[in-house]
Amino acid sequence: MLRQNDPREINPQGNGLLKGIAVDPVIFGFHENQLKVLIIEHTNTGLYALPGGYIQENEDVDEAAERILTMRTGLSDVYLEQFHIFGKYNRTDPEVVKKILIGQGFTPTDDHWSLKRFISVGYYALVDYTKTRLTTDLTTGSCDWYDFDAVPPLIFDHQLIIDKALTTLRHNLDQMLIGFNLLPPIFTMVELHTLYETVLGKKLLPPNFQRKMLSLGILERIEKKKTGKAHKSPYLYRFKPSE
Amino acid sequence: MLRQNDPREINPQGNGLLKGIAVDPVIFGFHENQLKVLIIEHTNTGLYALPGGYIQENEDVDEAAERILTMRTGLSDVYLEQFHIFGKYNRTDPEVVKKILIGQGFTPTDDHWSLKRFISVGYYALVDYTKTRLTTDLTTGSCDWYDFDAVPPLIFDHQLIIDKALTTLRHNLDQMLIGFNLLPPIFTMVELHTLYETVLGKKLLPPNFQRKMLSLGILERIEKKKTGKAHKSPYLYRFKPSE
Numbered sequence: 153m154l155r156q157n158d159p160r161e162i163n164p165q166g167n168g169l170l171k172g173i174a175v176d177p178v179i180f181g182f183h184e185n186q187l188k189v190l191i192i193e194h195t196n197t198g199l200y201a202l203p204g205g206y207i208q209e210n211e212d213v214d215e216a217a218e219r220i221l222t223m224r225t226g227l228s229d230v231y232l233e234q235f236h237i238f239g240k241y242n243r244t245d246p247e248v249v250k251k252i253l254i255g256q257g258f259t260p261t262d263d264h265w266s267l268k269r270f271i272s273v274g275y276y277a278l279v280d281y282t283k284t285r286l287t288t289d290l291t292t293g294s295c296d297w298y299d300f301d302a303v304p305p306l307i308f309d310h311q312l313i314i315d316k317a318l319t320t321l322r323h324n325l326d327q328m329l330i331g332f333n334l335l336p337p338i339f340t341m342v343e344l345h346t347l348y349e350t351v352l353g354k355k356l357l358p359p360n361f362q363r364k365m366l367s368l369g370i371l372e373r374i375e376k377k378k379t380g381k382a383h384k385s386p387y388l389y390r391f392k393p394s395e
Numbered sequence: 396m397l398r399q400n401d402p403r404e405i406n407p408q409g410n411g412l413l414k415g416i417a418v419d420p421v422i423f424g425f426h427e428n429q430l431k432v433l434i435i436e437h438t439n440t441g442l443y444a445l446p447g448g449y450i451q452e453n454e455d456v457d458e459a460a461e462r463i464l465t466m467r468t469g470l471s472d473v474y475l476e477q478f479h480i481f482g483k484y485n486r487t488d489p490e491v492v493k494k495i496l497i498g499q500g501f502t503p504t505d506d507h508w509s510l511k512r513f514i515s516v517g518y519y520a521l522v523d524y525t526k527t528r529l530t531t532d533l534t535t536g537s538c539d540w541y542d543f544d545a546v547p548p549l550i551f552d553h554q555l556i557i558d559k560a561l562t563t564l565r566h567n568l569d570q571m572l573i574g575f576n577l578l579p580p581i582f583t584m585v586e587l588h589t590l591y592e593t594v595l596g597k598k599l600l601p602p603n604f605q606r607k608m609l610s611l612g613i614l615e616r617i618e619k620k621k622t623g624k625a626h627k628s629p630y631l632y633r634f635k636p637s638e
Contacts, residue, residue: 210484241454
């Protein structure tokens with residue numbers, strides 16, 4: 153893991169940052185038939201959270217989400233979608249924020265801007281698990297993948313944000329076939345099938361699934377086959393390029 | 396039209412309001428086969444806009460949207476959904492905000508909070524056109540329905556917000572059958588068909604449409620028929636209550 157500075161750590165006055173609003177990306181990966189989610193631990197606190205961050209004054213909200221995603225994973229140009237804002241007036245807890253800042257070596261006064269109400273813009277990202285280069289900084293003790301069903305207890309409403317991201321992902325996966333963002337460029341029908349079953353959390357009959365996928369006209373069968381006995385090798389597919 | 400005070404007008408210092416973030420509801424109605432949208436004019440400016448508003452410090456973002464919707468239309472308990480936040484760093488224009496405040500009789504200083512960057516949380520609402528009681532206040536010269544395709548030029552990115560709301564509405568209408576929010580409780584198949592054609596902006600073959608709707612098992616045919624020659628009266632339907 154690389155370490156790099158995070159503006160939050162060296163900027164307790166919040167110069168150049170928007171106050172009262174932050175972004176929290178839910179970064180999904182897929183590996184060995186498990187849906188994974190990226191979780192950080194705030195330095196010296198034992199508090200786990202989404203890998204969120206502040207928005208710079210001269211930065212679009214979408215750009216902030218992209219920047220944070222790239223900072224944490226080393227990836228750019230990945231599927232990243234804003235899906236909901238979390239705006240309950242009491243969703244954050246000043247005592248928890250205080251603990252996080254103290255863990256970073258900074259003791260805030262009671263009227264510190266970061267202790268006030270914060271609205272969170274929720275994004276979700278789909279990344280190729282194998283390509284990520286996870287990065288911590290001085291504010292984060294760890295930055296790691298967790299199996300979706302084994303995420304530790306999280307601060308604030310971060311579990312709710314994950315749950316809602318998964319609901320959106322399921323809906324979109326069903327409707328818009330964005331699943332290819334979680335797969336390598338070339339895959340077998342079994343791999344595609346497993347991805348759908350895992351993310352949707354339900355069994356899909358293989359013949360029906362295969363028929364549906366092929367009928368959509370979005371898959372391209374590759375001539376090259378996997379090594380092994382030729383007549384037993386599964387076909388390989390890829391998604392047709394757009395246009 | 397009723398007139399009532401708006402906290403914005405009597406509160407130029409923004410006491411008790413969140414700074415930097417506001418809500419902008421796109422309120423859709425349906426009348427005489429036209430999709431309508433609610434637009435206000437800022438007093439004494441000739442500037443048209445969505446009927447937006449600020450968020451109070453002790454109010455959830457969703458509650459702010461509900462409050463503003465009720466204030467403008469007299470309706471509560473209507474379909475209201477947050478669909479996107481608009482976060483471009485330069486989406487608002489301080490000169491335009493200044494003009495709006497001057498139109499209300501308040502001249503802001505150049506560093507006034509309302510001239511700074513504002514993020515907008517977009518909501519869309521579906522209301523029964525016939526039940527609304529539109530309300531202006533001292534900040535709004537008018538508050539009126541416009542045909543969707545005859546909306547005047549709007550400030551900032553408000554036209555983009557409407558366009559994105561319509562895209563979402565179309566998608567949801569197709570997927571989640573939320574159209575009943577735009578219809579009276581009892582309706583004919585022709586009325587339902589017209590609603591779908593109007594909102595989706597495309598022709599739908601009546602037999603296919605009827606077959607699809609009936610096959611979903613969500614409609615209930617009412618025994619009572621419209622007055623007129625009994626054998627010519629169309630059947631009336633309603634949506635089955637949930638559960």
